[in-house]
Amino acid sequence: MKKLKGTHIIRFAILAAILLAVNILATYVHKRFDLTKEKRFSLSEPTKKFVGKMDEIANVTIFLQGNLNADWQRLQNRTIETLNEFNEYSGGKIQYTIVNPMEGTTTPKEKEEAMKELSQRGVLPVRDQVQQSEDDLGFSEKVIFPYALVAHNGKEFPVSLIENRGGMQPNEVLNYSSSLLEYKFAQAIQKSNLADQPSIAYTVGNGQPLGVKTLDMLSTLNKMYHLDTIDLNENIEVPKIFDAIIITSPKSGFDEKVKFKIDQYVMNGGRVLWLIDRLNTSMDKLKETGTYLASDLTTNLDDILFKYGARINLNLVEDVQQNAPIPITVGSIGGKPDIRYVPWVYFPFAISTSDHPIVHNMNGVLFQFANSIDTIANPEIKKTVLLHSSSASRTVSAPIRISLSDLKFEPNPSLFRDKNIPMAVLLEGKFKSNFANRLAPKFLKTLEDPSIDNPFLAEGIKKSKQIVIGNGAVFYNDFTERTGPLQCGFWKFNREYYANKAFLLNCIEYLVDDSGLMKARSKDLVFRPLDDKRIKNEKVKWQFVNIALPIVITILFGGVFLYFRRKKYTGKG
Amino acid sequence: MKSILLKEIRSFFSSLVGYIVIILFILICGLFMWILPDTNMFDYGYASMDQFFSFVPWILIFLIPAITMRMLADEYKSGTIEMLSTKPLKETSIIFGKFWASFILVCICLLPTLLYVVSIESLAVTANNLDTGGIIGSYIGLLFLIAAFTAIGLFCSALTDNQIVAFLIAVFVNFILFQGFESFSQLPSFSGGVDYIISQLGLQFHYKSISRGVIDTRDLIYFASVSLLFIFATRLFLQKRKWS
Structure with a gap:
């Protein structure tokens, strides 16, 4: 018997x-199947690859904590889930803690101090209104911090867990924010990973504005990248150390030398963001004189852009469906001017329908006197229309007389038959030089000379990307005398925040980043709310159905089962 | 195996206790899902079963031992285990018969919760927008968790001839395996990588992953292994009677 015991125990142990x-x-060998409809829990391929290559542990502190309502709780859960998903591929390289930053603070002074310290680290409070009880209409205000800090490689980056798009319901905002978490965390970790931030050059020298109009965008870029300005006329070349250059609304023509510098920069793999105005337009002039003729700026960029795959047309896009208003004085009431805000077809805003990561899920981008863009059929370049006009728009060709008196008449919608007129285009591929077969042999030889050692490239040596936007004003911020510069994209006349800033930052990020992390921006989460009205009205009904009905069925089943059983046995007996 | 399976299911429905177990389960689930604050659907406001799948393990920790407690303990007490052994039945088929019987009974208890899915679907703002794939995935995950809890319950029932003791031990073991590792890993001395490994040993880690609707072969293998381990351990305890 002892022997039996031994074999049994050994068998169990084996x-x-x-x-x-x-x-x-x-x-080691495993497979995952994400059964959710929108593949909610699957990271995009670039993110997986990226976190798989992490060597340092990243410490994430989540500040979204402390008596949260259901929506915030959901956002916290999604944050944790996203980080867990990162760990799935990083092998536990992401460590997170959840802290309530207000814990331990009792006096208002302590609270203020804690808040001040957090805001210095980039963690900002959001005031949330909490309904005290169902019947009570009173609200109490509560401070929460929908932020996380990512500490990695000795650097610290704040990540905002919440992202707002105008016109969204509060719970939609949380859903939208959840969908962006993957991208934001990946980006924060990546930023701290890079030995150096990418370098961006803002070009000047041909009348590109550099002043209060570009202040918001440039200072934002300066925080995220190494930002420099270069004068294209003075430098002998566009230094290759720049990952991207920005050309915003030049007012004078580029000569061939400058174009050659840009061209060779692109051939070496440089990236360019073009924001080009073909026409000389000005609201100031319009205000003064009431009418003027928009004339050609002769920027002399047609041939080079054509070679790369885009043509900016000498026209203006008019849109009756999506546009921003401007104020006009229609008369006077009691000696005071009567100011009305009227839609201005020359200021269209474009809402993207594309799911390209640059523009996916983005608000409208405001254009002011935009030129339309055509793409050229050069097969080596991939073209993506990022932004286009609405379905009730048209173009008018130069010369155009722009007059405020047009505003007296309501535009006739039947005249705006064109739709989806491209206003921003992405070009990707190996570009061909605009100067191939155009240079004198002597000049080519000079370039190859060891002292210069910068041989002419007739074709790109590596893939490059360029974004062409048919309007410079996308880059500008407005300003008021009272508050100074406003945020880029803020339109003071309807107090609307257009997504210009986000759009441009995405453009730059897309241009300088080859890891493809941005793909995660295309993530879409389906919003599945319950019907609020029906919940209120039919609450008791559903409670009853879901609790009582199964119980009744069980009892009925039991009764029938036991009855037949008894009958069977008593019948036999 | 089949004869034991059928016998157990029949006896479950023949006694009042079986119905009380089912009704209690429905009642508790219903309370959490539709009435109690914090967990109810109306406050939650989303057409998803996430809430249900997050609280249902806590109910199962108690429900499953209540179903499995008498499976072997009863046979010991009444001495029928000896009768079973004299029949041309191997220990393995006795155990698997009882295991599948318990598993099926728990699944029957779970059936009424499908009504919740239908209710949520009809209360949603947009029709046919439910994440059916995710919900099916979550239910699959739940079935695997049930299998593990059932095996644990059966094992505890083999330890003793006292049903109450079997029940209490099973609840305890379920709790430790489900929550214990998770809590243990959160001790400050384990932070920095070890916590992740410790939490992976527990049921909750794998359940949380699978109940989102993401089926990972690692989680399936983990649940299957825990179930098999406790089934083998049960067999070891049945065999023990032959040793002396």
């Missing part, structure tokens, strides 16, 4: 060992 081995093996 089986247990096999199970353990299978589990360890399973961690």
Whole structure:
């Protein structure tokens, strides 16, 4: 009998060992199936690859904590889930803690101090209104911090967990924010990973504005990248150390030398963001004189852009469906001017329908006197229209007389038959030089000379990207005398925040970043709310159905089962 | 195996206790899902079963031992285990018969919760927008968790001839395996990588992952292994009677 005991125990031990081995093996070879409809829990391929290559541990502190309502709780859960998903591929390189930053603070002074310290680290409070009880209409205000700090490689980056698009319901905002978490965390970790931030050059020298109009955009870029300005006329070349250059609304023509510098920069893999106005337009002039003729600026960029794959047309886009208003004085009431805000077809805003990561899920981008863009059929370049006009728009060709008196008449919608007129285009591929077969042999030889050693490239040596936007004003911020510069994209006449800033930052990020992390921006989460009205009205009904009905069915089943059973046995007996 | 399976299911429905177990389960689930604050659907406001899948393990920790407690303990007490052994039945088929019987009974208890899915679907703002794939995935995950809890319950029932003791031990073991590792990993001395490994040993880690609707072969193998381990351990305890 003792022998039997031995064999039984040994057999059990062997089986247990096999199970353990299978589990360890399973961690090496495993497969995942994300059954959710929108593949909610699957990271995009670039993110997976990126976190798989992490070597340092990243410490994430989540500040969204402390008596949260359901929506915030959901956002916190999604944050944790996203980080867990990162760990799935990083092998536990992401460590997170959740802290309530207001914990331990009792006096208002302590609270203020804690808040001040957090805001210095980039963690900002959001005031949330909490309904006290169902019947009570009173609200109490509560401060929460929908932020996380990512500490990695000795650097610290704040990540805002919440992202607002205008016109969204509060719970939609949270859903939208959840969908962006993957991208934001990946971006923060990546930023701290890079030995150096990418370098961006803002070009000047041909009348590109550099002043209060560009202040917001440039100072924002300065925080995120190494930002420099270069004068294209003075430098002998566009230094290759720049990952991207920005050309915003030049007012004078580029000569061939400058174009050659830009061209060779692109051939070497440089990226360019073009924001080009073909026509000389000005609201100031319009205000003064009431009418003027928009004339050609002769920027002399047609041939080079054509070679790369885009043509900015000498026209203006008019849109009756999506546009921003301007104030006009229609008369006077009691000696005071009567100011009305009227839609201005020359200021269209474009809402993207594309799911390209640059523009996916973005608000409208405001254009002011935009030129339309055509793409050229050069097959080596991939073209993506990022932004286009609405379905009730048209173009008018130069010369155009722009007059405020047009505003007296309501535009006739039947005249705006064109739709989806491109206003921003992305070009990707190996570009061909605009100067191929155009240079004198002597000049080519000079370039190859060892002292210069900068041989002419007739074709790109590596893939490059360029974004062409048919309007410079996308880059500008407005300003008021009272508050100074406003945020880029803020339109003071309807107090609307257009997504210009986000759009441009995405453009730059897309241009300088080859890791493809941005793909995660295309993530879409489906919003599935319950019907609020029906919840209120039919609450008791559903409670009853879901609790009582199964119980009744169980009792009925039991009754029938027991009855037949008894009958069977008593029948026999 | 089949005869034991059918016998157990029949006896479950023949006694009043079986119905009380089902009704209690429905009642508790219903309370959490539709009435109690914090967890109810109306406050939650989203057409998803996330709430249900997050609280249902806590109910199962108690429900499953209540179903499995008498499976072997009863046989010991009444001595029928000896009768079973004299029949041409191997221990393995006795155990698997009882295991599948318990598993099926728990699944029957779970059936009424499908009504919740239908209710949520009809209360949603947009029709046919439910994440059916995710919900099916979550239910699959739940079935695997049930299998593990059932095996644990069965094992505890083999330890003793006292049903109450079997029940209490099973609840305890379920709790430790589900929550214990998770809590243990949160001790400050484990932070920095070890916590992740410790939490992976527990049921909750794998359940949380699978109940989102993401089926990972690692989680399936983990649940299957825990179930098999406890089934083998049960067999060891049945065999023990032959040793002396």
